[in-house]
Amino acid sequence: DSGVTQTPKHLITATGQRVTLRCSPRSGDLSVYWYQQSLDQGLQFLIQYYNGEERAKGNILERFSAQQFPDLHSELNLSSLELGDSALYFCASSVTSGVNTGELFFGEGSRLTVL
Amino acid sequence: QQPVQSPQAVILREGEDAVINCSSSKALYSVHWYRQKHGEAPVFLMILLKGGEQKGHEKISASFNEKKQQSSLYLTASQLSYSGTYFCGTENKAAGNKLTFGGGTRVLVKP
Numbered sequence: 001d002s003g004v005t006q007t008p009k010h011l012i013t014a015t016g017q018r019v020t021l022r023c024s025p026r027s028g029d030l031s032v033y034w035y036q037q038s039l040d041q042g043l044q045f046l047i048q049y050y051n052g053e054e055r056a057k058g059n060i061l062e063r064f065s066a067q068q069f070p071d072l073h074s075e076l077n078l079s080s081l082e083l084g085d086s087a088l089y090f091c092a093s094s095v096t097s098g099v100n101t102g103e104l105f106f107g108e109g110s111r112l113t114v115l
Numbered sequence: 116q117q118p119v120q121s122p123q124a125v126i127l128r129e130g131e132d133a134v135i136n137c138s139s140s141k142a143l144y145s146v147h148w149y150r151q152k153h154g155e156a157p158v159f160l161m162i163l164l165k166g167g168e169q170k171g172h173e174k175i176s177a178s179f180n181e182k183k184q185q186s187s188l189y190l191t192a193s194q195l196s197y198s199g200t201y202f203c204g205t206e207n208k209a210a211g212n213k214l215t216f217g218g219g220t221r222v223l224v225k226p
Contacts, residue, residue, distance in 0.1 A: 002156065033214070035216075041218070041219075042117075042202065042216050042217060042218040042219050043157065043202060043204075043216040043219075044216075045213055045214065045215050045216070048213070048214075056213040057213075058213060058215070090156060090157070101145070101147070101206055101214045102162070103159045103162065104147075104149075104157075104159060104214070105159070106156035106157050106158070107156060108155075108156050109156060
């Protein structure tokens with residue numbers, strides 16, 4: 001158990017819909033990262049937050065947005081869903097957010113299926 | 116910029132050795148290595164922060180050539196438990212804190 005909690009574990013929805021994925025980082029970790037992993041693919045970096053502020057952004061679609069709340073949990077919002085958005089979405093947390101990222105602790109992921 | 120890993124896949128017999136390479140077109144701050152078993156989340160193996168630094172995790176070790184912007188992961192005397200997909204992640208000096216992963220290398224260790 002990494003200490004990172006993601007909900008829901010599985011989600012099935014239709015094209016055009018909107019979903020919210022939630023992540024609670026490990027106790028004490030200030031940084032939250034979101035990654036997308038399509039079937040048998042690599043980990044695509046979406047976005048990183050540190051203590052409530054956006055720190056780094058990857059190739060995140062405009063239909064996707066995220067935020068980190070004062071209690072440090074984070075939400076990833078996916079809207080106008082398309083079939084290609086079907087993937088496993090991982091949240092990870094770490095203590096550091098200096099020049100070097102420390103060890104990332106990954107949650108078990110939220111598997112999104114868009115029909 | 117996504118680092119490039121090679122090979123894409125490797126099949127080993129228990130006890131054999133393998134090398135996984137990771138290269139970047141950008142100057143790097145650090146290289147990270149993670150292993151993901153099927154249906155599970157990636158798990159941290161090690162971070163390399165300095166050029167030439169080598170780290171180890173059980174019989175898995177890695178090196179980082181900062182000049183060449185490359186890292187190699189060495190699986191020595193492989194065990195069945197080494198099976199999984201190995202990802203290298205890089206932080207480059209241009210992109211700040213963005214930890215970007217390569218496409219992964221699938222490793223299958225057979226008895």
